Amino acid sequence: MLDEEKGLYSIGTVAELIGEHPETLRVWERNNLIHPDRAKYQRKYSNNDLLRLKFIKFLMDEKGLNIAGVKQITAMYSCWYNRNCKGGALKNSSTIINESKPCWKIEGSYCLIASDKSELCSSCEMLRTCSGSMGSE
Numbered sequence: 001m002l003d004e005e006k007g008l009y010s011i012g013t014v015a016e017l018i019g020e021h022p023e024t025l026r027v028w029e030r031n032n033l034i035h036p037d038r039a040k041y042q043r044k045y046s047n048n049d050l051l052r053l054k055f056i057k058f059l060m061d062e063k064g065l066n067i068a069g070v071k072q073i074t075a076m077y078s079c080w081y082n083r084n085c086k087g088g089a090l091k092n093s094s095t096i097i098n099e100s101k102p103c104w105k106i107e108g109s110y111c112l113i114a115s116d117k118s119e120l121c122s123s124c125e126m127l128r129t130c131s132g133s134m135g136s137e
Contacts, residue, residue: 002047003046004046004047004048005046005047005048005083006037006046006047007036007037007038007039007043007044007045007046007049008044008045008046008047009044009045009046009049009050010042010043010044010045011025011026011036011042011043011045013045014045014049014050014053017050018050018053018054018057019057020053020057025043025053027067028053028056028067029043031067031071032071033052033056033067033070033071033074034049034052034053034056035049035081036049048085048105051104051105052080052104054107055074055102055104056070056074059073074104076101077101077104077111079104079105079111080104085105086105087103087105087106087109088102088103088105088106088109088110088111088112089103089109089110089112090108090109090110091110095112096112096113097109097110097111097112097113098110098111098112098113
């Protein structure tokens, strides 16, 4: 089975695939929008990184957001760096979706509304960083 998070592509290949300059990808990385794997000193982008980059490009080109705006939007996606993200669903599916939140992973689909809110908590970075200090007050 293909690991969607395994770094496979060089920065030049990815830049060409999404129609951006390699330096633009470096800027997005410096602004913590993307975290490609590293093999020695070389960036290696995964299939999911490619999908994330396409979503970033969509937010900038189609929605007119700048880097700060994209950071705000992607922060609302609990699955942005979640290896287990299965993607969203289409509007006409029987699955309950959030029509105001397009899925970054599957173009044309929307994020699912979690039936169990603990699904969101288990992937929350804030929970992981704060959980050690919650009981110390």
